[in-house]
Amino acid sequence: MSYLKSLGILRLVTEQKDPSARGWWRNEEFWLRSTLDQAELVRFFLEEYAPTPIVAPWAGGSGFFEGDNKIAVDALNGSSGSRLEPYRRVIAKVRQIIQSCGLSTKPTAEDKVRLIRQFRCELPEEALAWMDAAAVLLKDDQKFAPLLGTGANDGRLNFAQNFVQRLVALQIHVQSRAGDESRDWLRNSLLGERAKLGDSKVGQFCPGRAGGPNATHGMEGDSSDNPWDFILMLEGAVMIGGASSRRFSASGSGRATFPFTVASAAAGLTTPATKDLGDSRGEIWLPLWNRPLMQSELGYLFGEGRSQLSDRAARDGIDFARAVADLGVDRGIDSFTRVGFLQRSGLAYLAAPLGRFAVEARREVDLLGAIDDWLRGFRRA
Numbered sequence: 001m002s003y004l005k006s007l008g009i010l011r012l013v014t015e016q017k018d019p020s021a022r023g024w025w026r027n028e029e030f031w032l033r034s035t036l037d038q039a040e041l042v043r044f045f046l047e048e049y050a051p052t053p054i055v056a057p058w059a060g061g062s063g064f065f066e067g068d069n070k071i072a073v074d075a076l077n078g079s080s081g082s083r084l085e086p087y088r089r090v091i092a093k094v095r096q097i098i099q100s101c102g103l104s105t106k107p108t109a110e111d112k113v114r115l116i117r118q119f120r121c122e123l124p125e126e127a128l129a130w131m132d133a134a135a136v137l138l139k140d141d142q143k144f145a146p147l148l149g150t151g152a153n154d155g156r157l158n159f160a161q162n163f164v165q166r167l168v169a170l171q172i173h174v175q176s177r178a179g180d181e182s183r184d185w186l187r188n189s190l191l192g193e194r195a196k197l198g199d200s201k202v203g204q205f206c207p208g209r210a211g212g213p214n215a216t217h218g219m220e221g222d223s224s225d226n227p228w229d230f231i232l233m234l235e236g237a238v239m240i241g242g243a244s245s246r247r248f249s250a251s252g253s254g255r256a257t258f259p260f261t262v263a264s265a266a267a268g269l270t271t272p273a274t275k276d277l278g279d280s281r282g283e284i285w286l287p288l289w290n291r292p293l294m295q296s297e298l299g300y301l302f303g304e305g306r307s308q309l310s311d312r313a314a315r316d317g318i319d320f321a322r323a324v325a326d327l328g329v330d331r332g333i334d335s336f337t338r339v340g341f342l343q344r345s346g347l348a349y350l351a352a353p354l355g356r357f358a359v360e361a362r363r364e365v366d367l368l369g370a371i372d373d374w375l376r377g378f379r380r381a
Helices: 002-016 038-047 071-077 082-100 109-122 125-134 159-169 180-191 227-241 273-279 295-304 317-325 363-380
Strands: 022-026 029-033 135-137 142-144 245-248 254-257 283-288 335-344 348-358
Touching (some): 002 022, 002 029, 002 038, 002 227, 071 082, 071 159, 082 125, 109 135, 125 227, 159 227, 283 317, 317 335, 317 348
Antiparallel strands (some): 245 254
16 A cells, blocks of 8 residues: 555656656655655645546446445535546546446446446546556456456455545545644655544555454454545556556457566465465566656656566566566666465455565576476476
């Protein structure tokens, strides 16, 4: 959550306030260089920040179908402030498309494929980066980014609906001055100041706040969340997912690719490897850099999303670790944090940190190149 939140802060400040802003990692913390001082940064998010129109109207629980909780979506749609004007346009267009398709209840799997394509073609431009973050369209199907579950939801938890609910909880849809609670939460999110957390669901993004057994004293604990953390986190996910692409082989067939995302590998897991591998949604290797970069530079970095093993791209976690050791990644990266999307607590998924890998040359990795073909066949056997 903290990583995505940091990307979200840099993206929003750059796009909406200070185009010269830069960000980098130092001593396990994200640093922001901007013309804004701390007070101005807080004021920007409280009074000027215009949320990205994040919606997921291809799934039940999104706030657009019968039986959904529509309170938050209706509240945004009924607002009058200028910073929510793009959101209102997107909500209106979503409702128009759903009505034109004759849908009122949760879409079937077949309807979902058709809806996603229609939304991608017809929604206002402000929503497209988010849609590309959630899914990549293929010839007859779509592929969802593991970072955002199965199309911006994890089981019954719809990320877009929760994003809207948090905007309403913070009263961003209201023209009046932000309340003390919203300000305290924001200062906690941006500056690390103490604040009492809320009790909203966080899904896969922050296992330490997800609640459940051993989460606190007693048998079980409730989930806890800072609404600003969740909002800024999804704003950051837009930056990674917006670089998703459809790449083509020599035969012309397409496959969806997501930045620094590969299939899971059992190597490095400290739990029963076979089961974890079968249930995993994949891995993402999050790059860390130690020099100030602008959003445009990071956009290029995630757009390339390259991890190369001599003549081919990395396919799984083992390949990626080899590429890191062989310097076969985009230059300027200091290290990678490996994160696996593993199934825990029944059917729920959690983003589990699986280690830190420094980008440095290790000549012994070259020895594995001699058995690549054999190893590939062994894995398929």
